[in-house]
Amino acid sequence: MTTDMKRAPERFGKVALLMGGQSAEREISLRSGRMVHESLRRLGVAVEAIDPDATLLERLRSGGYDRAFIILHGRGGEDGQIQGTLSTLGLPYTGSGVLGSALGMDKYRCKLVWLGCGLPTADFVLLRDEGDLSSAVALGFPLMIKPVHEGSSLGMARVDSVADLERAWRAAAAFDPLVLAERWIQGPEFTCAILGREALPLIRLETPHVFYDYEAKYSADTTRYHCPSGLDAEVEGRLRALALRAFEVVGASGWGRVDLMLDASGQPFLLEINTVPGMTDHSLVPMAARAAGIDFDDLVWRILETSL
Ligand SMILES: Nc1ncnc2c1ncn2[C@@H]1O[C@H](COP(=O)(O)OP(=O)(O)OP(=O)(O)O)[C@@H](O)[C@H]1O
Numbered sequence: 001m002t003t004d005m006k007r008a009p010e011r012f013g014k015v016a017l018l019m020g021g022q023s024a025e026r027e028i029s030l031r032s033g034r035m036v037h038e039s040l041r042r043l044g045v046a047v048e049a050i051d052p053d054a055t056l057l058e059r060l061r062s063g064g065y066d067r068a069f070i071i072l073h074g075r076g077g078e079d080g081q082i083q084g085t086l087s088t089l090g091l092p093y094t095g096s097g098v099l100g101s102a103l104g105m106d107k108y109r110c111k112l113v114w115l116g117c118g119l120p121t122a123d124f125v126l127l128r129d130e131g132d133l134s135s136a137v138a139l140g141f142p143l144m145i146k147p148v149h150e151g152s153s154l155g156m157a158r159v160d161s162v163a164d165l166e167r168a169w170r171a172a173a174a175f176d177p178l179v180l181a182e183r184w185i186q187g188p189e190f191t192c193a194i195l196g197r198e199a200l201p202l203i204r205l206e207t208p209h210v211f212y213d214y215e216a217k218y219s220a221d222t223t224r225y226h227c228p229s230g231l232d233a234e235v236e237g238r239l240r241a242l243a244l245r246a247f248e249v250v251g252a253s254g255w256g257r258v259d260l261m262l263d264a265s266g267q268p269f270l271l272e273i274n275t276v277p278g279m280t281d282h283s284l285v286p287m288a289a290r291a292a293g294i295d296f297d298d299l300v301w302r303i304l305e306t307s308l
C-alpha cells in the first residue's frame with residue numbers, strides 16, 4: 001500500500017458493499033464480496049455488506065451511506081438496474097453507469113455496437129425461436145451457443161452438428177429466451193483487465209476443456225493462466241488498445257474486463273465485456289493487477305475511487 005492510500009479512508013464515508021443478489025452468479029458474487037469486504041476493512045473504510053432483496057431501497061435510504069461498492073455479478077446487479085436505483089437515490093457507485101452496464105450485459109447488442117465501430121467480433125445469429133436455427137446452420141459448424149444475458153459460461157455449449165444444435169439451444173434458452181449462435185473461434189484466449197482508463201497486462205487462458213467453461217473457471221486445477229501472456233510486445237499493445245476501445249465504446253467505465261480470442265491466423269475477435277468481473281482469490285482482474293504491481297488492497301482502493 002502506498003502512503004497516499006493510507007491517507008484518508010474517511011473521504012469515502014460509509015460504503016454499502018452490494019454483494020450476493022439473485023442472479024445465477026450469486027455464489028461467485030458472495031465469494032468476491034467476502035474478499036472485497038475483508039480488503040475494505042483492512043483499508044480502514046467504513047463498510048457494511050448488503051445482499052439486495054426486496055428491501056434494498058429502504059435499506060439504502062435509511063442506512064446513511066455515502067456510496068456503494070457494487071460486486072454483484074450478472075442480471076439485476078451488473079446490468080444497469082442497481083446502477084439506476086443508486087443514481088435515483090443520488091448515491092455514487094463504483095464502475096460503469098446505467099448504459100455501459102446494460103450494454104455490457106447484453107452480448108448481442110454489445111456486438112452490434114462493436115460492428116458499428118468496425119471492431120472485430122465473431123459472426124453470429126440471434127436465436128429467438130426454433131425458426132432461427134436454420135440461420136445458425138448456415139453460419140457453419142462448429143458453433144458456440146450462448147445465452148445473451150448470462151455469465152460464468154452458464155448455458156453455453158459448442159455444437160458440431162445439426163443434431164446437437166436444438167438441444168444446445170434449448171439448454172441456453174432455459175437461462176435466457178435470447179440466445180446467440182456464434183462462429184467458433186479456434187485459437188488462444190485472452191482477457192484484458194481495465195482499471196480507470198488503462199488496460200492491464202493480458203492474461204492468456206489455457207484449459208484442456210473444450211472451452212473455458214464453469215469448471216475451468218471456478219474449480220478445475222488444470223486451467224493455466226499466463227501473465228505475461230507470451231505475446232510479443234507489439235501484438236500485446238495492439239490487443240490491449242483494442243480491449244480498451246471495446247470497453248469504452250459501449251459506455252463502460254471505471255473497471256472491468258474484456259474477453260477476446262485470436263484465430264489461427266492471429267486475427268483478434270472480441271467475445272464480451274464484464275463490467276463487474278470476479279474478485280475472488282482466483283479471479284482474473286486481481287491477477288492482472290498483481291502483474292502490474294497493484295496488490296489486492298490497492299486494486300480495491302482504486303475501484304472504490306471510481307465512485308468519487
Ligand atoms: N465464438 C467462440 N468460439 C470459441 N470459444 C468461445 C466463443 N465464445 C466463447 N467461447 C468460450 O466460452 C467462454 C465463455 O464465453 P463468454 O466470455 O462469451 O461468456 P461468459 O459466460 O459471459 O463469461 P464470463 O464468465 O467471463 O462473464 C470463453 O471464455 C471462451 O472460452
Ligand SMILES: [Mg+2]
Pocket residue numbers: 259271272
Ligand atoms: Mg467471458
